[in-house]
Amino acid sequence: MITHESSGTIRNEREELELVQGRFRFVLVVMLAVFVLLGWRFGTLQVGEHELYAARADDNRIRLNALPPNRGLILDRQGRVLAENRPAYRLAIVPERTPGLDETIERLSDLVPVTAEELRRFERQRQRSRRFESLTLKSNLSDEEVARLAIHRHRLPGVEIEPYLTRHYPHGELLAHVVGYVGRIDERDLRRLGREQYRATSHVGKTGIERYYEHLLHGEPGLERVETNAQGRVLRVLERSDPVPGDDLVLSLDLELQQAAYDALGDYAGAVVALKVDTGEVLALVSKPGFDPNLFVHGISQFDYSSLLHHHQRPLFNRFLAGGYEPGSTVKPFIALAGLEAGTITPETRVFSRGWFELPGHSRRYRDWRRGGHGWVDLELALAESVNVYFYQLAAELGIDRISRELALFGIGRATGLDLPGEITGVLPTRSWKRATFGEPWYPGETVITGIGQGFTVVTPLQLAHATAALAGRGTTAPPWLVVPTESARMVEHADTYWDAVFGGLEAVIHGRSGTARAIARDLPVRMAGKTGTSQVFGRPGDQDEADEREHDELPEHLRNHALFAGFAPLENPQIVVVAVAEHGGGGASVAAPAAARVVRAATELDLLQAGEQP
Amino acid sequence: MNAVMPRPGFGPTPRWRLDPWLLGMLVVLLALGTLVLYSATEQNIGMVWRQSVRLAMGLVALAVFAHLPPRMLRLWAPWIYLATLLMLVAVLLFGVGRGAQRWLDLGIIRFQPAEAMKLALPLMLAMLLDRRRLPPDWFTLVMASVLIALPVVLIVMQPDLGTSVLIGASGLCMLFLAGLRWRLILAMVAALAAATPLLWLNLHQYQRHRILTFLNPESDPLGQGWNIIQSKIAVGSGGLTGKGWLAGSQSHLEFLPEPHTDFIFSVLAEEFGFVGVASMLVLYAAIIGRGMYMASKCRDSFGRLLAGTLVFLFFVYVAVNVGMISGLLPVVGVPLPLVSYGGTSAVTLLAGFGIVMGLYSRRRFMG
Numbered sequence: 001m002i003t004h005e006s007s008g009t010i011r012n013e014r015e016e017l018e019l020v021q022g023r024f025r026f027v028l029v030v031m032l033a034v035f036v037l038l039g040w041r042f043g044t045l046q047v048g049e050h051e052l053y054a055a056r057a058d059d060n061r062i063r064l065n066a067l068p069p070n071r072g073l074i075l076d077r078q079g080r081v082l083a084e085n086r087p088a089y090r091l092a093i094v095p096e097r098t099p100g101l102d103e104t105i106e107r108l109s110d111l112v113p114v115t116a117e118e119l120r121r122f123e124r125q126r127q128r129s130r131r132f133e134s135l136t137l138k139s140n141l142s143d144e145e146v147a148r149l150a151i152h153r154h155r156l157p158g159v160e161i162e163p164y165l166t167r168h169y170p171h172g173e174l175l176a177h178v179v180g181y182v183g184r185i186d187e188r189d190l191r192r193l194g195r196e197q198y199r200a201t202s203h204v205g206k207t208g209i210e211r212y213y214e215h216l217l218h219g220e221p222g223l224e225r226v227e228t229n230a231q232g233r234v235l236r237v238l239e240r241s242d243p244v245p246g247d248d249l250v251l252s253l254d255l256e257l258q259q260a261a262y263d264a265l266g267d268y269a270g271a272v273v274a275l276k277v278d279t280g281e282v283l284a285l286v287s288k289p290g291f292d293p294n295l296f297v298h299g300i301s302q303f304d305y306s307s308l309l310h311h312h313q314r315p316l317f318n319r320f321l322a323g324g325y326e327p328g329s330t331v332k333p334f335i336a337l338a339g340l341e342a343g344t345i346t347p348e349t350r351v352f353s354r355g356w357f358e359l360p361g362h363s364r365r366y367r368d369w370r371r372g373g374h375g376w377v378d379l380e381l382a383l384a385e386s387v388n389v390y391f392y393q394l395a396a397e398l399g400i401d402r403i404s405r406e407l408a409l410f411g412i413g414r415a416t417g418l419d420l421p422g423e424i425t426g427v428l429p430t431r432s433w434k435r436a437t438f439g440e441p442w443y444p445g446e447t448v449i450t451g452i453g454q455g456f457t458v459v460t461p462l463q464l465a466h467a468t469a470a471l472a473g474r475g476t477t478a479p480p481w482l483v484v485p486t487e488s489a490r491m492v493e494h495a496d497t498y499w500d501a502v503f504g505g506l507e508a509v510i511h512g513r514s515g516t517a518r519a520i521a522r523d524l525p526v527r528m529a530g531k532t533g534t535s536q537v538f539g540r541p542g543d544q545d546e547a548d549e550r551e552h553d554e555l556p557e558h559l560r561n562h563a564l565f566a567g568f569a570p571l572e573n574p575q576i577v578v579v580a581v582a583e584h585g586g587g588g589a590s591v592a593a594p595a596a597a598r599v600v601r602a603a604t605e606l607d608l609l610q611a612g613e614q615p
Numbered sequence: 616m617n618a619v620m621p622r623p624g625f626g627p628t629p630r631w632r633l634d635p636w637l638l639g640m641l642v643v644l645l646a647l648g649t650l651v652l653y654s655a656t657e658q659n660i661g662m663v664w665r666q667s668v669r670l671a672m673g674l675v676a677l678a679v680f681a682h683l684p685p686r687m688l689r690l691w692a693p694w695i696y697l698a699t700l701l702m703l704v705a706v707l708l709f710g711v712g713r714g715a716q717r718w719l720d721l722g723i724i725r726f727q728p729a730e731a732m733k734l735a736l737p738l739m740l741a742m743l744l745d746r747r748r749l750p751p752d753w754f755t756l757v758m759a760s761v762l763i764a765l766p767v768v769l770i771v772m773q774p775d776l777g778t779s780v781l782i783g784a785s786g787l788c789m790l791f792l793a794g795l796r797w798r799l800i801l802a803m804v805a806a807l808a809a810a811t812p813l814l815w816l817n818l819h820q821y822q823r824h825r826i827l828t829f830l831n832p833e834s835d836p837l838g839q840g841w842n843i844i845q846s847k848i849a850v851g852s853g854g855l856t857g858k859g860w861l862a863g864s865q866s867h868l869e870f871l872p873e874p875h876t877d878f879i880f881s882v883l884a885e886e887f888g889f890v891g892v893a894s895m896l897v898l899y900a901a902i903i904g905r906g907m908y909m910a911s912k913c914r915d916s917f918g919r920l921l922a923g924t925l926v927f928l929f930f931v932y933v934a935v936n937v938g939m940i941s942g943l944l945p946v947v948g949v950p951l952p953l954v955s956y957g958g959t960s961a962v963t964l965l966a967g968f969g970i971v972m973g974l975y976s977r978r979r980f981m982g
Contacts, residue, residue: 020792031904038934038941046853050853053850054851054852057865227864229868
């Protein structure tokens with residue numbers, strides 16, 4: 001059909017229809033192709049690659065949160081709490097809900113003191129976290145601070161007072177070196193302990209029982225599978241396994257005896273160790289001065305740390321475990337046993353003490369502590385009066401090898417294996433040790449002074465206590481322990497008459513007429529045996545006499561000798577061993593023996609001498 | 616039977632001009648779309664209600680436009696086009712909107728002139744092309760090019776790349792349907808390829824960024840690449856049968872950007888799986904197929920070109936949106952027609968289908 005349009009052109013309707021319909025067909029084919037392409041695309045994504053995208057969708061939405069377990073408590077043998085988890089409050093800020101973060105922090109610091117260190121830590125956290133996570137600005141708020149914040153809360157949007165559990169040591173410095181402390185977990189701890197178990201944990205044991213038994217105290221973290229949105233906010237908990245709290249640990253320690261031992265040293269720095277002879281249980285374990293372990297839980301301030309570090313009595317130093325002392329005369333009972341065993345002496349052997357001893361062919365004189373000597377002495381008197389000449393001669397006759405062998409049997413030069421970190425071994429003097437250490441042979445003069453516990457021998461108070469326990473148990477005792485009991489074992493074998501002879505001498509130290517520690521006898525509720533000792537700080541080994549002693553008292557304190565005492569009670573049926581070391585205490589008789597006596601008296605009053613007796 | 620038969624020569628008779636097939640499929644689409652929207656808006660009854668009101672308005676517009684006589688459309692076309700063009704200028708001067716100025720605030724309603732252009736340009740072009748014989752001569756082509764270029768440039772300036780692509784595509788589609796010679800088409804393609812660098816330089820920074828991240832989404836997984844990656848995860852994790860209505864984790868945990876507008880098809884894909892996607896694509900294909908059939912049956916070239924272009928526009932919407940959410944096309948702001956939340960485009964699209972139905976109802980019945 002031909003029509004005339006307004007433009008006047010002649011148009012062929014049928015031609016146009018065919019032209020347009022041809023184009024329509026073309027467009028339809030294109031459309032169909034596009035739909036097929038889209039369908040194929042969705043088939044690929046939804047059927048072909050479904051697994052891949054399903055996994056990515058789950059990764060998107062599901063997050064695992066670890067839940068921290070409650071740390072086990074640490075208790076003394078009577079169940080008294082030595083380390084606990086105390087509810088505390090911390091000041092936290094959620095940046096997302098805090099308009100004007102900087103002004104808010106400024107306003108907060110008017111209410112509670114915020115240190116530069118706390119601010120730095122806050123900034124570090126902030127860079128690592130998402131905006132809706134709550135960040136700690138200040139932990140361990142005081143009640144007063146909590147109250148002040150609560151009053152002003154309405155002016156501080158996004159600021160929260162969060163409750164949490166913090167480690168607390170109610171007895172502070174008394175047990176600092178035994179219980180230890182926890183501190184913020186760091187990269188080294190994570191590597192040592194494993195990241196998986198500690199994902200939710202903020203504090204770990206750094207020293208003492210807290211560190212040694214970290215694996216028991218920590219517990220198992222719980223796990224939460226949570227669904228989060230794209231911003232990471234938790235929407236719901238899909239699954240939850242509760243954390244398993246750590247084990248409570250019961251120490252062999254007795255809190256009251258510990259306190260008595262701590263007080264017994266008075267103002268002296270030093271160590272006190274009290275063991276049960278038959279079981280090796282540690283009843284008291286003191287290193288004095290202590291420090292407040294609570295300072296370390298929340299991160300100790302630079303000032304506090306540096307004053308602890310530079311204190312002249314070194315409170316951070318664990319004396320019973322890492323303090324190496326010359327045993328001095330406390331070694332004499334062991335030398336005597338070696339002599340008896342070797343047949344070098346009998347209990348009746350008498351030696352004349354004229355005040356000094358010389359090795360044949362040597363001019364050096366090794367002195368008695370009493371100028372002019374003790375005259376004729378047998379073993380009992382030699383021990384009671386701590387006659388050096390008797391032991392110089394005995395040592396010289398025994399030779400270093402037999403002495404070393406005897407000392408080794410009593411555990412000298414070997415860590416006791418107490419369940420605390422950081423124990424040192426001490427030094428057992430032997431020929432091979434000297435060659436390895438100094439590249440020199442052993443000289444006879446060194447044997448002589450080894451006989452009175454001077455020279456190379458180094459023991460820790462704990463080692464000395466263990467050796468004394470072996471002595472008290474006539475060769476049988478168990479290694480010391482705080483948490484996990486040890487097996488009792490026979491360490492040394494000697495004839496009963498030898499033990500009797502040495503025990504007699506040690507009894508005479510306290511109960512004899514001329515014993516070096518006879519002053520403590522009237523204060524003792526039970527009969528006790530023991531030995532005083534002096535650990536030299538200044539001066540030549542063996543060069544000591546009464547005159548020196550008098551002059552010694554004039555010396556400035558830090559140059560005075562350490563006072564030692566090692567004893568056990570009751571004499572007839574030894575139950576408890578006490579070792580006391582008073583640094584710069586002068587002679588063992590004056591400071592250390594009374595301290596040990598006070599511990600024995602306290603133990604008696606606390607019924608510790610009878611309780612725990614093995615059936 | 617006789618009541619519905621046209622009576623040539625007796626003038627327009629009042630009659631029901633709606634196509635039951637097309638209308639039926641559109642209603643099914645709207646119903647399914649509302650279902651998906653309910654999920655995509657986090658079960659926000661308020662939003663679903665507002666959208667339903669708009670869709671109802673759209674259906675009214677469909678009915679109204681179906682009953683406008685084609686002669687009237689032809690007569691008004693230049694004025695409608697001119698008015699819309701002026702509004703586009705006004706948008707640039709007084710428009711409102713975040714980032715891009717797209718809306719005119721008319722007090723009671725906020726109005727997107729670019730949407731009206733989707734009807735105005737095809738009307739104008741159909742009128743122009745039908746004034747002379749097909750295929751178009753040079754004069755008509757130059758005129759048509761100017762008429763297409765003006766709104767496209769104005770909309771790019773807003774800037775709204777998606778809509779300008781849609782409008783430009785509808786204009787070119789009309790020229791193609793009008794019988795533009797293949798030689799010219801090839802020449803245009805070549806010219807476009809040559810102009811691409813120039814076009815690139817004139818794009819906004821964010822538009823360039825979008826195209827670059829489309830080419831490699833993993834280069835910026837938390838920024839611009841996020842949308843494409845998360846959309847593909849939503850689609851892929853839906854699997855064959857989907858995670859179930861209201862149960863899509865990507866959609867509901869805020870991983871998916873704009874789940875109720877541009878990315879609503881991802882919600883459908885995640886919750887109803889490939890089965891849902893295929894059904895939806897078949898429904899769209901059927902609507903488009905029916906529309907093209909109706910367009911090809913129109914009485915004259917004006918009707919065929921206008922109806923064909925309007926259906927083609929609808930197709931471009933579907934292809935661009937679905938291509939985008941499946942990562943085949945860059946992220947351009949094109950909603951899924953009649954399903955995405957948003958009023959103006961639904962009303963224009965339904966009005967367009969009204970025009971198609973009106974033109975079809977006036978077809979000539981040939982033996």
